[in-house]
Amino acid sequence: MxxxxxxxxxxxxxxxxxxxxxxxxxxxxxxxxxxxxxxxxxxxxxxxxxxxxxxxxxxxxxxxxxxxxxxxxxxxxxxxxxxxxxxxxxxxxxxxxxxxAPTLWTPPPVDVVKINFDGAWKESNLNSGVGVIIRSHMGLSIAGASLFRSHNSTVEAEAEALLYGFRMAVVLKLEKIIIEGDCQEVIKALSDSSFSPSRRISPILKKVAHLVPFFRSIHWNWVPREANRLANAAAKLAIQSLCSQEWANRPPNSLISVLRNDGLPAPP
Incomplete structure (x- = not known):
């Protein structure tokens, strides 16, 4: 009206x-x-x-x-x-x-690991960044990735970030995980069987679905961008540096300040 x-x-x-x-x-x-x-x-x-x-x-x-x-x-x-x-x-x-609502990252339960993912994309040159952060119940970094890629949209970068997070979790032999991101389409596509995602990300999500049986439990969680800061910063870092990198317990120095802003312990 x-x-x-x-x-x-x-x-x-x-x-x-x-x-x-x-x-x-x-x-x-x-x-x-x-x-x-x-x-x-x-x-x-x-x-x-x-x-x-x-x-x-x-x-x-x-x-x-x-x-x-x-x-x-x-x-x-x-x-x-x-x-x-x-x-x-x-x-x-x-x-x-x-x-x-809280806008800081919240730790998972004691026996669960949280995987945050995010994608960044520049329409001008199709450069994209994929960010993955895996943290324990204490907020400590278990593994992470900042990957330089090329996509045709932000949602494709988001979907690839999720796929890479799953692959890392399989390699690390994690069993109970929480998948957390700020892209509603990607989260809903995998958590709601009645939802049909766009065709551009369906092939990527099918690869994710093939990895689901590797885990004892998976919880899907959408959060606002403010609660997904570290994964977002990792994705943007890849675009800025034009290179890819992975890490275990210590993320790149440029991301440590984001950890501290989340109120969590960071490596010295």
Missing amino acids: APKVANFMWRALSNALPSLWSLFRRKIVKTPIYAICGDQPETIEHCLLHCPWTLAVWCSVVMKNGSPNPSLFTGNIKRGLLNWEEARVSVLQSSQLISR
Whole structure:
């Protein structure tokens, strides 16, 4: 609904429009009679519902020559506005809850390892970066990668980052993992069987699906970018340096500050 239409409806239902009847009661005009029909006072209800000229419009355009019921119509409008207001309040409350949600990386349970992945992409030259971070319940780095690649979109880089994270986990013989990223399409494609991803990433996701049986348990978790800082920084590092690198317990020096910003221990 357009804002100006919603505003008009709200003012009409609140009796806040300057009808002749309202102006007459305030002694601003000499007569309250509606000029179009010349029969009844110009109240808001008469102008919008009861006037013969208005009824003709409702019958021919909206009600398809049916019999209009002004009271029922008014009630429907009021209910519609109330529903709209409830939905608006609900959206505002949801956005406030999201804004209050933790934006730092959170460690997994003791017997679980968390794999964060992210992709970065430059449309100008199709250069992309793949970032993978594997951390323990103490927040310590187990392994990671910052890989320089070339893709046609960001989501392809995201999908390859996920695939590389799975391959690293297989090599490390991890059993219980949490997969965490900020790309909703990739996370939803693998966690929701009813969701169909775009064709550009389907071949990559099929390779991921073939690796799933290697693990005892997998939990999929979408997080905002703020809670995926280290993987994002690793992906961007690959684009900036135009090279690839992997590490075990110590990430590159440029990423250690990100670890500290997450409130986690970093190598000395």
